[in-house]
Amino acid sequence: MRIGSSAWTASASNRGQTHFQTPSQIKSRRPSRLQDSLFRPASFVFRPRLILSLFPRFPFQSLESVAADRYAWVRMPPPSRHRLEDVFVRLRREGRKAFVAYITAGDPNLRATERLAFELERAGVDVLELGVPFSDPLADGVVNQLAAERALRAGATLRGLLRAVSALRRRGLRLPIVFFTYFNPIHRYGVARFVRDAAAAGADGALVLDLPVEESAVWRKLMERAGLCAISLIAPTTPAARARQIARAARGFIYYVSREGVTGERPRLAAGLGRRVALLRRAAGRTPIVIGFGISTPAQVRAAAALADGCVVGSAIVRRIAEIGDRPSLAPSVGRLVRKLTTPLKSAA
């Protein structure tokens, strides 16, 4: 049996099994049951996989299988970070740009969110951003504020959302999932507990809007150890030196905020966006850059994606969800909208 990053995503045939890793992945990660001991000195922790990793390129496939069986009791988090990173590697190889779709989880309810996730995957979305509804979304425009309000009224919680993600994975969703959230719900849930549960549910990363690099050292370390991407934001007001600092710590992709302001649809892209993204490219090195905030039409998608490695559309999709509401036509209608938006990215640029 071939073990590797595909083991989790091909979960239909794999349900209930333990997830293994290739030796190269073992090197970068620890077993999840040891994640609880984060603040214990590392040397006191027995780490069989680390010992294995002393052989950086394990030469024998058969021995690798033996080792995997031998340590099958160690429940591993899904190899999700690679799922997110693989998307950008694959797209770059194909000369395409990523389409990231944002929806508020739980709007109009979590069951609809699950249907929408599959629809978005079919419609050609490359990464799914799931907004965690919060009572005080101070970086969001009115469309997303109302979506969060609807989701909270419908009873969405972080706990329920993690369960929904887990269900999506069980049912075979392969789309990388990134949480888009404010810090307080995670803080209340318990940061370490959230990271562990998000990894176990099959999420791939999280972007915390109000957690700048100054406050996020512990967060980034926890995410790294769980194999999740702590995604960083860079804004037009971010100076170059700081952008380099953020880019160095970035995982998965860099979310570039296209303009000063809140989320929401705008008639045109921000002036000077191309120049600013080109500057950021120098700071970011090989880390993919995705542009968000204020992108809502196919033309804007084409223009923004051409400047970077991809772009995010949020409010336009959320507004469509609000217009239709919890009806059978919701997913097909959102699917049609998103197909229009992804069309400009379907062919190699």
Added chain:
Amino acid sequence: MRAHNDYRGEPDAGGHYGPYGGIYAPETLIQPLRELDAEFRRARRDPAFRRELDALLGAYAGRPTPLYFAERLTRALGGARIWLKREDLLHTGAHKINNVLGQMLLVRRMGKTRVIAETGAGQHGVATAAAAARFGLRCVIYMGAADARRQALNVDRMRLLGAEVREIAVGQQTLKEAINEAMRDWVTNVRTTHYVLGTVYGPHPYPVMVRVFQDVLGREARAQILRAEKRLPDVLVACVGGGSNALGLFHAFLRDRRVRMVGVEAGGRGPKLGDHAARFAGGRLGVLQGARTFVLQDGDGQIASTHSVSAGLDYAAVGPEHALLRDLGRAEYAFARDASALRAFRELSRLEGILPALESAHALAWVMRHAPRMKRSQLIVVNLSGRGDKDVAEVGRHLRLSGGASGA
């Protein structure tokens, strides 16, 4: 015992008061906040800045304010001697102007042309509107629609002073929503606009900056009580919404370890979540609107709604420095219910001829409960942080509703 001496009254370079405070803001605001911090630190060391601010505080705002011995209140309660720090006598009617004038001078140094502010009771909004007029700046004030209704007088004052008042009709329509909306405005117009935050809250440097601009009132009070009574007070009392008037009073006494400090939060209607704004009694550690501190929230980390008869205390989080002072045991925090604040409002009006703001009435409510049990030789200094003209309609409504015969 815990070491009080370790805390010198300043946060670390990142704005942390121990585990509290910090800079939990969207990336777009980080650089503007750093620039503000740098400008503030330069100004703080600059004697010319201090001179100009002192002159404005004197001639424009009306400092120093008197420390007034409340003789009839003291006699009626029959216990400790009660002194009132009369911040209610300041221009625009509350201590808020101290901070606003300081920030306006910073705005001029930074060359910004537009200011925005949030307001709960309207006192900070009025102070910002007045100072913006004085400095020739465009001014937008965000106010929850519910607050605008109960503080209608202040809405009119702000408009007369040339400010645009935007009423926010989402959520529970109070201070928290006004701050969200002000932050959204700021993040959008950050290159031209300064956000005049009105309390010791939000991302660094606001908590320390506002405290520095407010502690003039505590320094005055300390000198005044020493002159009048030849000794330090036994207890300082102030109401705590975000906590700027309380820290303004407390800070000058931080090292006088015998002086007890009491912050009074809004106990609202009762102890159920959503019925009060007593963050220390009912809150948990959380992150809201830029700072890590005690926040009223539910089990899923959603911010709880709050209630208080006074719009200025009706807020789900408390200034991070207060959280640290409480941990250190240096300050203690109590709460007063709506009913006792209203009673205190009426008592002070009748005994001393002073209408206190409903916010300050919470501090007085604590005094009325505790002063009778104290010795006659003991001294209490209460920060009378604002005047109650704005609350007349609201108090009248409540006293009639509760059938307060003597209140009619």
